[in-house]
Amino acid sequence: MIDYSEIPVNPDLHTVAFYNAENLFDIFDDAKKHDSDFLPRADKRWTFKRYQNKLRKLGYAISNIGRKENGKHPAIIGLAEVENAKVLKDLIASKHVKNCNYNYVHYDSKDERGIDVALLYDKTIFTLEASEKFSLELYNDAGLPDYTRDILLVSGVLDGYKIHVIVNHWSSRREGERETEHKRMAGSNKVGEIISNLKLNDPDAKIIVVGDFNDDPSSKSIARLLSGFHLLNPMQALRSYTRGTSKYKRQWFLFDQILVTRNFYEKTENGLQFEKANIFDEDFLRVSDGKYKGSPFRTYVGKRYQGGYSDHFPVYAVLKTQKK
Template sequence: MDKKDPLNKYHTVAFYNLENLFDTEDDKYTLDNDFLPESDRNWTPKRYEKKIYKLGTAISGVGPEGANDAPVLIGVAEVENKKVLGDLIESKQLVTFDYDFVHYNSPDERGIDVGLLYQKEHFEVTYSESIPILLYTDEGLRDFTRDTLYVNGLLNGESIHVFVNHWSSRRSGINETSQKRIKAAQTVREKINTIKANEEDPHIIIMGDFNDDPTSESVQNHLMDTDLYNPMQKLLTIYTGSLNYKGEWNLFDQIIFSTNFFDYKKGTHSFASADIFDEDFLTQWKGKYKGNPFRTYTGRKYLGGYSDHFPVYIRLKFNT
């Protein structure tokens, strides 16, 4: 069905960690030296263009089979700057959908940020801001990480509040870093409470790479409440997830929303379904990692794939 067909009442909202979408130019203010043409990874313009092409292909297809529409909203993580987002939305696979994006530079030392792509036909931004996650070391020094992106806008005329997250990694150990993700969850929860204090029955979508599963303490105890629903909790199994680490699946990539998306009122959106977009073309097709996300690099070895994460998505029905 054509994306401009008014009878197309279903819309995809997605999230995708793009695995180090860096340009090939040196930014003297960030630690981007691993992604330069002269680096050990040999990150050349040709490889960059190939990744843009592949990510555009993936994003344009996110959704259920036969939907024939790209996401109206897609949150992204691990993007270096506005340039890479501009190149992505101007790619051959995405340019016809007329995307724009919201992006702020974060203080993350590696220079990776989050962003929100949106189809201008369906979404109008009314307000946006970058929300810092205030972390400190034992010595009282600021521990910089990715900001959370907050965007308020009109999705097909309905006011929607969107949060795009990329919480602190587990690289130094799950328990050693858990407080960082708890702090991120608390920060988002505080903003949600502020919105609810100023607006009656707001529609809220929280998406991102939480570096925690739906059942982890940060999500369950510090973000979730009776006003939110997490459809991703049912999608994580021993056989499925959005990323695989040492043979075990995780579902760090999640989309959570306010429970009023279960209501059916004219001029609003209601929840229809949720899934992991793990189509065969996004997977390793052979070897011991067969079925895992087909990533761009493993360590410093170039594989030429899409990302080390699968996209996740929800489908919303617009009630007419």
């Protein structure tokens, strides 16, 4: 483990992060959710000990995102693949984040896998004002509802400045990239609607869009948000053949991204400004050897327990408060 303790705290820098937690399920059966794989007697043997190990590892990773830049834990973290409020309560009570003053925002969705998005925030830095969930109307080939994750909007005040954070986990490419593209476009359209409504009330609204989009920065769904709603994508320059946030068949993808409105780039004497964005891909989050060396150290590979963190690396943006 890395020792970040000697990095001085910078009170003017704040980290906003996103992390796909890879199936953060509790160990109890919920008849309303498809959680049968994550039970103690299931093939995966999802035991209390393994659950506790997962919470501890996620907590350690979360507590150190952005710490190199500002010497402290993130102020805000969007999460994907969480089962319910219980796992969030257990997470913020776990060893490495129990002193981070975190609270959470979460709504149950109708997602077919039983996983939701959520948001953690440090109550001493971010004051929650409002939150709302937005569902997507998707249908399968038979014309029946195809339930997926909701989109979460959280509004509040970060160190004296009003911001809005939109948390996403768009539909996967499991059935093929082109075959499922319309689902991610639906997510993009919904985010566009949310942004438009926010700007109707406040043309200068500062908006951060985070998520696992299951699309890369060059994909249509992301490009539409950039061109149609004046967002900037500081993650664009980070993807390469040797770097990303998830890896499949030896290829890196940058599905996890953070987008911001252009006003985060305005230089003012009094405001909240974008400083930098990055992938949090420290060595402890990686497989250390073997054919998957360098890939995210995940909890499971298929049904085989690995005991790692997640199959995604977190991403983060550092914001700076400019005060007279």
